Amino acid sequence: MADITLSPDRLQRTQTPATRRRASLRNFKAQGLAWMLALPALFLMAMLLLGPLLAVVVLSFTDYSLGNASLDWRGLDNYQAMLGDDIFYKSISNTLVYVGIVVPGSLLLGLGAALLIESLTRGKAFWRAVYFLPVMATLIAMAIVWEFMMSARFGIIPQTLALLGFPAKNWLQETATALPVLCIIGIWQSLGFNMVLFMAGLSGIPRTLYEALELDGGSSAWTRFWTITWPMLAPVTMFVVIITAIRSFQVFDTVHVLTKGGPNNATMVLIYQIYQEGFDFFRSSYAAALTVVFLVFIFILTVIKARTIENKVHYS
Amino acid sequence: MRPVSANSSSGDLFKHAVLAVGSIFILLPFAVMIATSFKSPADIASGALRLFPTEYHGFANYAEALSATPLLRYMANGVIVTASIFALQLLVALPCAYALAKLKWRGRDTVFGLILFCLLIPPHAVAIPVYVLFYWLGILDSYTSLILPWTISVFGIFLMRQFFKTVPDDLIDAARMDGISEFGIVWRVMLPTALPAVTAFGIFSIIAHWNDYFWPLIVLSSEDYYTPPLGVATFRTAEVGYVFGPLMAAATIIIAPLVLTFLLAQRRFIEGITFTGMK
Amino acid sequence: MAEVQIRNVSKRFGTTTVLENASLTISKGEFVSLIGPSGCGKSTLLRIISGLEVQDTGQIVIGDRTVDDLRPSARNLAMVFQSYALYPHLNVASNIAMPLRMQRLNGFQRLPVIGRFLPGSATANDGIARQVRDAAEMLDISHLLERKPGQLSGGQRQRVAVGRALVRDPAAFLLDEPLSNLDAKLRVHMRTEIAQLHRRLKATFIYVTHDQVEAMTMSDRIAVMMDGDIIQVGTPDEVYDQPVDIRVAEFIGSPKINVVPVDIEAARGMAVLAGAASGVVTDPSAVSLGIRPEAITVSSSSGLAAGIVEHAENLGSEEYVQVRLDALPEIVITARAGHGTGWTRRIGSAAHVSFDGNRALAFDSAGRRVACRAYAPRHVGGKAVANG
Ligand SMILES: Nc1ncnc2c1ncn2[C@@H]1O[C@H](COP(=O)(O)OP(=O)(O)OP(=O)(O)O)[C@@H](O)[C@H]1O
Numbered sequence: 013m014a015d016i017t018l019s020p021d022r023l024q025r026t027q028t029p030a031t032r033r034r035a036s037l038r039n040f041k042a043q044g045l046a047w048m049l050a051l052p053a054l055f056l057m058a059m060l061l062l063g064p065l066l067a068v069v070v071l072s073f074t075d076y077s078l079g080n081a082s083l084d085w086r087g088l089d090n091y092q093a094m095l096g097d098d099i100f101y102k103s104i105s106n107t108l109v110y111v112g113i114v115v116p117g118s119l120l121l122g123l124g125a126a127l128l129i130e131s132l133t134r135g136k137a138f139w140r141a142v143y144f145l146p147v148m149a150t151l152i153a154m155a156i157v158w159e160f161m162m163s164a165r166f167g168i169i170p171q172t173l174a175l176l177g178f179p180a181k182n183w184l185q186e187t188a189t190a191l192p193v194l195c196i197i198g199i200w201q202s203l204g205f206n207m208v209l210f211m212a213g214l215s216g217i218p219r220t221l222y223e224a225l226e227l228d229g230g231s232s233a234w235t236r237f238w239t240i241t242w243p244m245l246a247p248v249t250m251f252v253v254i255i256t257a258i259r260s261f262q263v264f265d266t267v268h269v270l271t272k273g274g275p276n277n278a279t280m281v282l283i284y285q286i287y288q289e290g291f292d293f294f295r296s297s298y299a300a301a302l303t304v305v306f307l308v309f310i311f312i313l314t315v316i317k318a319r320t321i322e323n324k325v326h327y328s
Numbered sequence: 329m330r331p332v333s334a335n336s337s338s339g340d341l342f343k344h345a346v347l348a349v350g351s352i353f354i355l356l357p358f359a360v361m362i363a364t365s366f367k368s369p370a371d372i373a374s375g376a377l378r379l380f381p382t383e384y385h386g387f388a389n390y391a392e393a394l395s396a397t398p399l400l401r402y403m404a405n406g407v408i409v410t411a412s413i414f415a416l417q418l419l420v421a422l423p424c425a426y427a428l429a430k431l432k433w434r435g436r437d438t439v440f441g442l443i444l445f446c447l448l449i450p451p452h453a454v455a456i457p458v459y460v461l462f463y464w465l466g467i468l469d470s471y472t473s474l475i476l477p478w479t480i481s482v483f484g485i486f487l488m489r490q491f492f493k494t495v496p497d498d499l500i501d502a503a504r505m506d507g508i509s510e511f512g513i514v515w516r517v518m519l520p521t522a523l524p525a526v527t528a529f530g531i532f533s534i535i536a537h538w539n540d541y542f543w544p545l546i547v548l549s550s551e552d553y554y555t556p557p558l559g560v561a562t563f564r565t566a567e568v569g570y571v572f573g574p575l576m577a578a579a580t581i582i583i584a585p586l587v588l589t590f591l592l593a594q595r596r597f598i599e600g601i602t603f604t605g606m607k
Numbered sequence: 608m609a610e611v612q613i614r615n616v617s618k619r620f621g622t623t624t625v626l627e628n629a630s631l632t633i634s635k636g637e638f639v640s641l642i643g644p645s646g647c648g649k650s651t652l653l654r655i656i657s658g659l660e661v662q663d664t665g666q667i668v669i670g671d672r673t674v675d676d677l678r679p680s681a682r683n684l685a686m687v688f689q690s691y692a693l694y695p696h697l698n699v700a701s702n703i704a705m706p707l708r709m710q711r712l713n714g715f716q717r718l719p720v721i722g723r724f725l726p727g728s729a730t731a732n733d734g735i736a737r738q739v740r741d742a743a744e745m746l747d748i749s750h751l752l753e754r755k756p757g758q759l760s761g762g763q764r765q766r767v768a769v770g771r772a773l774v775r776d777p778a779a780f781l782l783d784e785p786l787s788n789l790d791a792k793l794r795v796h797m798r799t800e801i802a803q804l805h806r807r808l809k810a811t812f813i814y815v816t817h818d819q820v821e822a823m824t825m826s827d828r829i830a831v832m833m834d835g836d837i838i839q840v841g842t843p844d845e846v847y848d849q850p851v852d853i854r855v856a857e858f859i860g861s862p863k864i865n866v867v868p869v870d871i872e873a874a875r876g877m878a879v880l881a882g883a884a885s886g887v888v889t890d891p892s893a894v895s896l897g898i899r900p901e902a903i904t905v906s907s908s909s910g911l912a913a914g915i916v917e918h919a920e921n922l923g924s925e926e927y928v929q930v931r932l933d934a935l936p937e938i939v940i941t942a943r944a945g946h947g948t949g950w951t952r953r954i955g956s957a958a959h960v961s962f963d964g965n966r967a968l969a970f971d972s973a974g975r976r977v978a979c980r981a982y983a984p985r986h987v988g989g990k991a992v993a994n995g
Pocket residue numbers: 620625644645646647648649650651652817
């Protein structure tokens with residue numbers, strides 16, 4: 013008869029409290045260590061982001077102005093003042109116009125450049141570098157160059173336009189054209205950025221889709237674009253729209269250097285107004301109220317962006 | 329890509345032509361800037377549409393650009409500030425990203441939620457309170473005021489956390505078996521493994537802070553700490569009647585470091601920007 | 608090298624219990640395999656031994672020291688991971704040197720560039736370099752020392768991972784499915800190498816695998832785990848011939864053991880299989896018999912039970928024949944037939960199977976092994992009885 017090996021060497025089945033304590037001590041140390049690693053970031057986040065964010069909201073209900081030792085609660089006064097502030101309406105509408113022009117402009121040109129360049133057999137890297145150049149260049153320096161190009165007497169642009177019969181004017185100093193010129197600079201600067209995002213999106217489209225379409229009989233560039241490229245790029249496009257909108261909402265550098273919001277507040281935009289109120293006039297509380305408005309816009313856009321990212325994950 | 333080669337080469341020619349026309353719009357400011365930086369005041373004042381100077385004045389313009397304002401000092405400030413910001417961002421973000429990606433601790437999800445929330449906050453929005461804070465701390469107008477607000481990059485934490493998630497757990501366990509401490513793992517294992525992501529983030533950070541204008545404009549009052557963008561903007565206001573030759577020379581000098589690095593390491597830069605841009 | 612004791616270790620993740628009071632002693636210099644189906648807790652047990660995971664209760668003793676509050680690196684164990692876990696940014700030499708550098712150099716001496724000039728680091732580094740070279744030579748990877756892991760093949764990476772474990776001269780080696788990422792041929796080869804390495808080092812090896820061939824061929828003893836419990840520990844032969852549980856019997860052995868339901872005839876205690884007396888006397892609690900394919904003979908003319916050859920596989924050295932029993936149509940019996948028996952040509956034809964009663968294993972309804980033996984009628988007081 014076969015002898016049956018019994019279960020392995022079992023010792024006593026009791027669990028000593030000491031072991032449990034030891035395990036929890038090691039666990040406790042591990043927890044502490046994780047917190048230690050995150051702590052510097054958490055501290056700075058509280059001090060430089062979350063705290064200030066809360067402070068902005070609080071300040072917007074006070075009458076604080078920089079340098080004052082004390083402040084009074086003023087409820088909605090600042091917001092009421094805002095409703096009666098023509099400049100505020102102007103800066104909101106200008107900002108929206110700016111976003112409304114720069115987003116589609118840089119999106120379409122960026123997409124166009126990406127499609128053209130990606131379909132080339134040679135010289136891709138060269139053209140990509142060319143179109144990306146403005147993204148790298150310090151915007152302030154380039155804004156000054158644009159200003160020079162716009163100057164009525166020596167500028168290449170009025171001079172050229174003059175040859176075509178337009179009056180040789182500095183378009184940056186005209187109420188009607190100052191904002192459009194800033195928009196052009198904005199498009200010039202952000203087109204390359206959108207282009208590389210589209211290129212990344214294009215490279216994510218499987219080649220086999222085009223081959224399948226070819227077999228199905230769709231071979232013209234037009235068909236390929238509308239049946240494959242465009243739908244496949246849709247998530248990227250949505251994403252590009254949002255981030256360009258967020259960036260355009262924050263337009264400041266060119267306004268500060270080129271127009272200071274003028275002429276006649278024709279280029280007054282939200283961030284510039286916040287800057288003026290907060291740092292020129294030191295009306296910190298009013299600037300804070302304007303910031304709250306700005307934040308509302310940005311939050312809406314960012315929530316849409318987060319949705320888009322989720323969708324993108326869904327797609328791929 | 330297309331099977332018909334004859335068709336595609338003539339098509340390519342057309343595409344190159346379109347791109348060339350478009351590039352006039354893109355490159356015109358650069359061309360004007362560089363051309364003007366070599367021109368004499370008389371040449372510029374003539375307003376003639378001419379690319380090359382009639383009389384070479386480049387040396388004088390660049391000498392003037394460097395002597396009229398301490399442009400090199402501004403550039404040095406730019407390097408100090410940008411490098412410090414990036415170094416501190418890594419120092420703060422990497423341990424946090426590691427804890428979020430690879431350690432199990434109570435509160436981790438809450439902290440990550442906070443990070444996601446902070447991603448929503450645009451820097452302009454907190455400028456006023458941070459400015460007031462710095463005012464009361466008495467650190468306005470200093471390197472500290474330029475660097476400190478950017479030491480926390482929630483975007484960097486987020487980006488690195490996503491990347492660290494892809495590092496295999498076994499590798500970290502192997503490091504623990506080898507005797508590397510948790511802090512050591514961040515620097516000796518995660519950082520080298522995540523080098524592509526760190527590079528991408530570095531490119532993103534350096535471009536953003538070398539070119540930043542808003543924050544230095546707000547906190548600085550003395551020229552000692554001016555960064556290049558402020559430097560070139562003051563140059564413009566300082567030079568009565570806009571001496572365009574030296575001004576364009578100054579602009580060229582200021583954009584040169586980044587643009588040249590970009591041209592040398594194009595692929596890296598574009599990959600980096602795409603990588604960070606898509607998050 | 609040392610003895611490793613696992614004493615009543617339990618571990619749960621949230622609400623799922625992964626280990627329940629597992630105990631096992633691995634003697635000094637022994638090669639023990641932990642084997643069991645996926646998800647049974649093998650890796651978890653190994654990670655608890657290494658200190659990477661903390662058990663809820665129980666102790667780990669290495670040598671004569673309880674190591675529960677020691678960090679992984681302080682336990683002086685070496686681990687080889689399934690994914691090799693080599694540092695991708697370091698070359699092979701630095702990968703192997705890492706544990707030694709961490710042991711022997713202080714923080715300053717480990718600094719890049721400057722560290723090399725600090726007092727004491729030159730001697731230490733020389734020692735480390737020598738050990739790395741020795742290990743590399745032993746594993747035949749000397750020519751790869753300058754390469755990065757990305758430039759190595761799977762087998763080479765495996766060797767580097769073993770090298771990294773080797774240099775620290777650990778109390779025990781822990782290996783978690785180290786061969787499962789290799790292709791079949793290389794796996795057989797590395798199997799031999801690891802077994803030889805164990806023989807040469809005479810070190811304690813704890814080897815996790817779900818491949819029973821690896822466990823059978825390499826181990827001194829095998830510990831079979833199921834559902835968080837170690838249900839049998841024994842030499843490969845014991846585990847194969849005398850499984851204590853039907854799960855062990857089914858897990859070990861390829862092709863799988865045949866399990867057939869039986870009734871017990873009350874009078875003699877004879878197991879009745881498909882209506883026929885099986886020739887095996889069992890404990891009355893038995894509900895099934897396990898018979899390994901090699902204990903079954905298949906014949907075209909006569910046998911215990913009749914059936915149809917459903918499929919046959921010719922492996923060259925032998926043939927495996929699958930017969931579906933006429934009386935128990937849900938049962939397919941796998942039998943091993945000799946070389947050149949030609950069953951592949953007889954698929955679909957009738958066949959008869961019988962088995963060697965001495966090699967049958969009986970199990971009760973809980974799957975526990977119960978006694979059985981071949982029926983050999985013995986006359987006690989004029990009555991034939993089973994001595995079971
Ligand atoms: N960190 C963890 N958190 C939650 N559950 C876990 C964790 N690690 C392991 N488990 C669970 O514990 C069980 C045992 O896992 P373990 O990795 O030990 O299995 P294994 O025997 O090694 O399996 P395999 O052969 O697939 O490697 C599994 O059900 C697994 O899902």
